[in-house]
Amino acid sequence: MADGGELPAVRQGGRKKCVRFSEEIGAAICARVEAGESLSRVCRGPEMPHATSVYDWAREYPQFGLALGQAMRTARIAQRMVDRAKAAARLAAGRDRRGRWSTFTPELGQEICERIANGESLKAVGQDPTMPCAGTILRWASEFPDFGNDYAYARKLMADYMFDEAREVALGATPTTVWADRLRFDTIRWMVARMKPHKYCERIVVDAGIAARRAEEARPEGDGLRVVIRRFTDAPDPEAGEYPEID
Numbered sequence: 354m355a356d357g358g359e360l361p362a363v364r365q366g367g368r369k370k371c372v373r374f375s376e377e378i379g380a381a382i383c384a385r386v387e388a389g390e391s392l393s394r395v396c397r398g399p400e401m402p403h404a405t406s407v408y409d410w411a412r413e414y415p416q417f418g419l420a421l422g423q424a425m426r427t428a429r430i431a432q433r434m435v436d437r438a439k440a441a442a443r444l445a446a447g448r449d450r451r452g453r454w455s456t457f458t459p460e461l462g463q464e465i466c467e468r469i470a471n472g473e474s475l476k477a478v479g480q481d482p483t484m485p486c487a488g489t490i491l492r493w494a495s496e497f498p499d500f501g502n503d504y505a506y507a508r509k510l511m512a513d514y515m516f517d518e519a520r521e522v523a524l525g526a527t528p529t530t531v532w533a534d535r536l537r538f539d540t541i542r543w544m545v546a547r548m549k550p551h552k553y554c555e556r557i558v559v560d561a562g563i564a565a566r567r568a569e570e571a572r573p574e575g576d577g578l579r580v581v582i583r584r585f586t587d588a589p590d591p592e593a594g595e596y597p598e599i600d
Contacts, residue, residue, distance in 0.1 A: 372402040374410050379417045382407060387424035389431060456485070457493050462500040465490060470510035472518065512549035515541050 372378070378401070385395045396404045411418035461484075468478050479487035494501040519541040526534035546554040 372400070372406065374402075374414065374417075378402075379410065379414070379420065383417075383420045383424040386421065387427045389428050457497060457500070459499075461485075462493065462497070462503060466500075466503045466507035469504070470507040470514070472511060472514040509549050512545045512553065515545050515548075516553065519545065 382392075382395055382401070386392060392404050392407060395401060396407065402410075407421070411421050465478060465484065469475065475487045475490060478484050479490060484490075485493075490504075494504045519538050522534050522538050522541065526538075542553075
């Protein structure tokens, strides 16, 4: 590239300064544009011309124009590849029901489940600034089956944690705190029984068929209906003619 004539003055920092075209300046502009900088950002430098002057150079010096066009194409391709990589990452995470990109990742889901399994409530996890809110976690549990299964299992592990916590509350009770500790103990017991009922819930049911039959056989005239309660573990077999003796 040959040196060009003097361009119109460009205002730089309150002063007017003329910038001549040279191969060094042209090569520097192309290199920075190819690296991903915008032409307007490149031209903000104190030794650089205005963007309008660069376009004039591209028309006046064909070799520089070709090099600048190639640099812009290379930058666009590189940016397109970056955008595709980001889109692929978002696609792997999935979309929510409204079509928005979800921020869920398996690593984040595992951390949430570990904190819940260690006894931390969902509300406490959602209040952490680094974590999604409780509503988002519940929505993820329904939208991502693997995370939903892990979340349900973490809840069951939380029940085991709270079972030991109830024991500590009972052992730590004092005559002055017994009523408050009893409230805490009953609340924990209620939650544990519902999070893991097959292990911690008392298996008591009312057998309406047996109750009605026994009441019909035994009650005198004018007497009320008696309800018979039995447990699963030691329930008699009605088909064999066995009936419970627990009223």
